[in-house]
Amino acid sequence: MRALIQRVTGATVSVAGRQIGQCGAGLLILICAMQGDTDQQAEQMAAKISKLRIFKDDEGRMNRSILDIGGAALVVSQFTLSADTSRGNRPGFSAAASPDEGRRLYQQFAASLSAWGIPTETGEFGADMAVELVNDGPVTIWLDV
Template sequence: MLALLQRVKSAKVVIGGEVAGAIDQGILLFLCAEPEDTSVTAGKLLTKVLRMRIFGDEQGKMNRSVQDVGGGLLVVSQFTLAADTRSGTRPGFSRAAAPALGEALYDEFVAAARLAHPVVATGRFGADMQVELVNDGPVTIPMSVMA
């Protein structure tokens, strides 16, 4: 699975002019499943995201997780993280999971996140979404977890 984490002061997803999900301080997580991913992969990534120490402590060092600071998690599906840009100028997306698998893993990830963390908001899989955020830092971290 591929992910892009952004530490945010706030973030929201708008679909069709309506807010679908929003958080204050926390992590905006763009999520992409790949063909070989499974529920196990999704679980590993969730554990890593929730434990990632990207929030400041009393000395301003990144020593706290989103769970430590009581922040939110906004999960947005984004198959374009799997873009293949090695040749030409039009990205290919064959490295992304097929839509059915991608949606199933996204749904599993969100369900597990809601069991593990108190503040979880989402976009909608496959929707045309507008994402607004105030990046904090800025802190942006690409992640991947293999099956």
């Protein structure tokens, strides 16, 4: 699985002008299931992100996790994270999981994150979504599991 996580003070996701998900202080997680990914990788990604120490402590150092701060997560599917730009100018997305498998693993990831006790909302898999966020820091991290 591949994720792009952003530390945010807040984020929302909308479909057709209607807000369907949001979070306050915490993480916006753009997630993509890749071909060959498994439930175990979805759970590993959720565990890694839940314990990743990227929030400031009392001394201003990145030393706290989303669990430590009581933060929330907004999880948005984004198959374009699988982009292969090695040939030409048009990205290819053949490394992404099939839509059915991608949806299943996306849902598994969100459920695993929620099981860690993190309030988790989601976008709509496969929809044309508008995402708004205030990146805190900015802190943006790419993860592959």
